[in-house]
Amino acid sequence: MTRVVWFQDYNPLSFGGGAQLTDRAYITEGLKQAYDIIILTPELQNQIILTKDDFLVYSNTAMFDPAKLAAAPNKYAVFHHDWVQSRCKWRLYFPMSEKCMADCPHAPIWKPVLEKAVLNIFLSPLHYRLVKEYFGDSVGPYVLAPSVVNPDHFFDHKKPGRKGTCSLNGLITFKGRAQQLEYAKQHSDESITFGGDNDRPQEPLPPNCKFVGPVAEGNLPKFYNEFEWFNELPDTPQPMNRTAIEARLCGLKVRTNALLGAASWPWFTSGVDVIAQKMRDAPGEFWKGVESVL
Amino acid sequence: MGKWASRRSRNFECFSTRNDHPWRTDSGYSIPARYLVDGLCKDLDLGVFAPVGQRYKIEYYFPEVGIFSVDPTYKLVLPDKTEIDAGPPVPIYPGVSEDYGENIVEEHYQHFQAELLWLIGDAWALSRIFDLAKQDRIRLVLQPPVDFMEPFPQYLLDRLSTAFKIVPWVQDGYDRLAKAGLKNLADPIPLGINTDLWKPRDRTKFPDTMRDLGFGLDTFNIAIVAANQMGRKAWEQTFRAIRIVREQRPDIPMRLYIHTQSNIADGWDMTALLNHYGIADITNQPDPYSIITGQFSEYQIMLIHALADVIVNAGLEGFGHSTIQAQAVGTPVIGLNAAATPELVKSGILVPVYSDLLTPALLHKVEPHPMHIADALIKIRETPRKEFAKGVQFVKERFDWPIVLEKWRKLFREVDAEFERRCIKSVRYPPKPSERALELAKQVTIVE
Numbered sequence: 001m002t003r004v005v006w007f008q009d010y011n012p013l014s015f016g017g018g019a020q021l022t023d024r025a026y027i028t029e030g031l032k033q034a035y036d037i038i039i040l041t042p043e044l045q046n047q048i049i050l051t052k053d054d055f056l057v058y059s060n061t062a063m064f065d066p067a068k069l070a071a072a073p074n075k076y077a078v079f080h081h082d083w084v085q086s087r088c089k090w091r092l093y094f095p096m097s098e099k100c101m102a103d104c105p106h107a108p109i110w111k112p113v114l115e116k117a118v119l120n121i122f123l124s125p126l127h128y129r130l131v132k133e134y135f136g137d138s139v140g141p142y143v144l145a146p147s148v149v150n151p152d153h154f155f156d157h158k159k160p161g162r163k164g165t166c167s168l169n170g171l172i173t174f175k176g177r178a179q180q181l182e183y184a185k186q187h188s189d190e191s192i193t194f195g196g197d198n199d200r201p202q203e204p205l206p207p208n209c210k211f212v213g214p215v216a217e218g219n220l221p222k223f224y225n226e227f228e229w230f231n232e233l234p235d236t237p238q239p240m241n242r243t244a245i246e247a248r249l250c251g252l253k254v255r256t257n258a259l260l261g262a263a264s265w266p267w268f269t270s271g272v273d274v275i276a277q278k279m280r281d282a283p284g285e286f287w288k289g290v291e292s293v294l
Numbered sequence: 295m296g297k298w299a300s301r302r303s304r305n306f307e308c309f310s311t312r313n314d315h316p317w318r319t320d321s322g323y324s325i326p327a328r329y330l331v332d333g334l335c336k337d338l339d340l341g342v343f344a345p346v347g348q349r350y351k352i353e354y355y356f357p358e359v360g361i362f363s364v365d366p367t368y369k370l371v372l373p374d375k376t377e378i379d380a381g382p383p384v385p386i387y388p389g390v391s392e393d394y395g396e397n398i399v400e401e402h403y404q405h406f407q408a409e410l411l412w413l414i415g416d417a418w419a420l421s422r423i424f425d426l427a428k429q430d431r432i433r434l435v436l437q438p439p440v441d442f443m444e445p446f447p448q449y450l451l452d453r454l455s456t457a458f459k460i461v462p463w464v465q466d467g468y469d470r471l472a473k474a475g476l477k478n479l480a481d482p483i484p485l486g487i488n489t490d491l492w493k494p495r496d497r498t499k500f501p502d503t504m505r506d507l508g509f510g511l512d513t514f515n516i517a518i519v520a521a522n523q524m525g526r527k528a529w530e531q532t533f534r535a536i537r538i539v540r541e542q543r544p545d546i547p548m549r550l551y552i553h554t555q556s557n558i559a560d561g562w563d564m565t566a567l568l569n570h571y572g573i574a575d576i577t578n579q580p581d582p583y584s585i586i587t588g589q590f591s592e593y594q595i596m597l598i599h600a601l602a603d604v605i606v607n608a609g610l611e612g613f614g615h616s617t618i619q620a621q622a623v624g625t626p627v628i629g630l631n632a633a634a635t636p637e638l639v640k641s642g643i644l645v646p647v648y649s650d651l652l653t654p655a656l657l658h659k660v661e662p663h664p665m666h667i668a669d670a671l672i673k674i675r676e677t678p679r680k681e682f683a684k685g686v687q688f689v690k691e692r693f694d695w696p697i698v699l700e701k702w703r704k705l706f707r708e709v710d711a712e713f714e715r716r717c718i719k720s721v722r723y724p725p726k727p728s729e730r731a732l733e734l735a736k737q738v739t740i741v742e
Contacts, residue, residue: 009429042429063429087430088717096728105716179735235727235735248741258737269741 002294003036005054009063011041016217018147018242019060019081022123025148029283050074055294058113062087070112077119077290079145080131082239085110093174093236094130101134114138118293121145121286123240124261130237143289146265147242149249151276156251157225165229166252168220168243169196171211179233179257184209192231195223224250232256232263244268248275313394313415315347315386317355317362320588320595322521322615323414326485332357333699335384338706341406343399345389354383362386396422403432409719410435410458410709417453418655427456433718435459435709437483439612440467441526441633442657443650446474450657454478459709463613464634480705484638485613486698487622489690491593494624494683495600503597507551508578514546514675517602519553519595519616520609522561525653527609528630528662529562533571535606535667540573542668546675550577553598555585599623604674608645608662611635617642618693621685626677628670630662641685643670 006012012023030037040048042063050056056076058069062085069076078085083094086106094100114120114135120142122128132139170180171194184192184206191208195215205211215223224230230247232238237259244254244262249272256263267278316327324347331340335357342355354366358381361368366385370378387402389395394415395402399422403411410433413423417438427434434457451474454460462468462482472479497504497511509515516536520527536550556564556579568574584590596619599605605620606628617638620627627642629635636644648663674682691697713719727735 043425063431090717090725095725096731097725098728099717100728176735233735233738236731237734254739254741256739256741258734258739259731260739263739263741269739 001034001036003038003051003054004030004057004290005038005040005048005050006057006059007040007061007064007069008059009042009061011039012059013039018240021242022081022145022147023059023079025150026145026283026286030287033287035287055290057290058085058117061085062091066109066113070116075118075293076116077121077293078114078117079121080127080239081123083131083134083237085113090236093234093238094134095236096130104134107135111135111138115140119143119289121289123147124264125266126237126259126261126264127239129264141293143286144265145286145289146262146278146282147240147245148282149242149245149279151249151279154221154224154246154249155276156249156272157221158251159225162226162228164191164193164227165231165255166193166195166224166227166247167231167233168194168215168223168247170194170231170233171198171200171205172196173199174236175238176232176234176236176259179235180231181206181209183231183233183255193227220246221250224252227252230254232260234259237261245275245279248272249279313344313346313389313392315344316342318344318347318588320590320592325592325595326615327414329486329488329695330699330702331355331384333695334702334706335382337703339382341385341387341402341408343387343389343395343402345395346392348386348388349390350388352388353386355386356380356383394420394423396420399423400426400431409433409713413437417450418447418657420453424453424456427458433458433713435461435480435705437461437463439463439634440470441610441612441659442653443610443632443660444470444474444658446470447656451476458712459705461705464637466634466637467612480708481701483701483705484693484698485615485618486695487615487618487689487693488592489622489694492596492599492619492622492689494686495597497601500597500601503594504601506578507598507601508549508576509551509601510547510549512547513549514671515549515551515601515603516606516671517551517553517598517604518606519598519619520607522554522556522558522564524560524562525651525659527607528667529564529567531662531664532606532608532667533567533573534664535671536573536576537571538664538668539671540576543672546672548576551598551602552577552579553590553595554579556582595619596623599625603679604628604642604671606667606671607635608667610660614638618689621682622689622693624679624683624686626674626679626682626685628667628674630660632660640688641682643673645670 010020012020012027027037052073054074056074057079058076059079060081082091084091084106088106115138120139122142122144123146128142169175171177188208194211198211224247230252232244238261240261247254262268267274314321314324316324316331351364354363366383368380370380390398412435414437426432436457454476457478459480460478461480463484464482468479468482568577599619600623602625604626605616607614607616608628608630610630610632611634613634617627617629621641629639629644631644632647645662645666647660650658650660652658
């Protein structure tokens, strides 16, 4: 069987960022299917010898030299966790500014990597649509693979008396802080609890808002199950945002907008059981996509 | 995030390391660091990493009041119990060992949320920092001494090429690194000097210090202020030169003062070397305990330079602070005609390169001949001191701290603009969403 070498800036098995959690789910499924998978982080570049028969997955590779990635003689897939696999400060959150569309200094560097990819992997239909708009014909064959959330971990506890609205990381500027606070001001009778990070802790919040700080991953289901509503109101496009899926699986009503990648999936508005099944099926679908180009 | 972070008022985080604590050590690196931190902390958000001198705790320096505290929210309390804000602090990060701190530099960098690492140090002595820079885990502005000659080893060029900017000390360093193919060079920035402190002094007004140094009003007083390192600073050649002068010109009553650590690992046993060349009887050294415990202030170092008849700094130098320090106080200097020194000597004598050697780090070093140093010593002895007075103005016009600080400000402004242009500043400086994105944000979806 072809060996799969999974390029990642950080080891998905030991690092808990969003891209790594998604990779962990797909790598775990690949191992279950008996794929021979090696994780290649920047520190290991000189310690792992690649052969021309290896299939490469460039998953989250801002720390790798794009010229070397493009020059690899292997077949490879690019897993687009972000808008651009670059060192751009806007990498995770694409402001769609004129500069981005017309004069991005990173685009010429990464286009060659995309042009040679036999497969592109996107987190959502919105993610694909905007990257396609951005890179044009450089984006060829693709599959869609959502961030995977474990429905056995995130589910509705059927707790009585749930009320109020929550948001996770909604006070981060890039996650739509301004939209969240504007909503809070316009709905002053609604109690809103913000978990996660807050990049301007010194700024006072409206009286109906409360910031509770980071929520440990293991406590997230309990956190969600306290509330009736989940707000995700970005003002820059989000490739996916797993939090919206987590909230849906926990039975929350979701208020969001057209910039949320997760909400661009047709099944996002379906019932919780449908979403749970999509989550369970996603890793298998991912490897079917990879198998088609091996 | 530390509490102090919310007190930031500027928008460019610069994390500086040069391993020596700027205030708790008195080295050729730490004293300039004081001026750089004090001079630039109003323009940049500065953090300092000082593995040599700081352990176990992050300490906070409040430059506006000159106070150190482990409390980042420190406030001055007046006798009437009024609290006064001490201003934004500069955190001083600890090391876990007395070296360049490469084992923890990335963690500090992230904790400080730095935009770049500003490092003044030897490139050949570092390794992980360059790996981190290559992987873009840090952005590096490096000022390395170019105290070696061509050909440069390839490993060194590879390391230097990972930096966002290399800032040579002098034009010579710039020219030779450019010739070697480096594309990331910034205009040279020299070390600075406080010319309010470093100015000529009347030696007759310092009889006690003259006595401590072993200097007399009618003797020929030679001083060396340099690190005790084998293969550097031309210690051996200078001592031999003094012996030659002593033998050839017994009419010259010489005295020597050496300001260094007299017996350290990887250095000379200075007393043994002085005895070997038969000049121990005319030489004074500081008490080693005084050196180890940092009892010499910058003022005292200035006096050593000012009260001598000549400063010898004849090794191969990437800069050579003592070279400009001597001239600032009107004392002629003897330097080597190679690398940085020719650009820095207005008042003194350059001695030619005589021999070379290759170090285990594959660095080509060059050295002077003792006879040339001896000739220079005699020439300076026979030249009236006033003929070397031009160095004072030369140093003031080029190396006064306000001039040097402005060069660093200009560089950091350029780097900041370059970060912006290339969209590589951190996400703490978010761009505003586009009009199109804001329109899409209005298309609200509700899923019940």
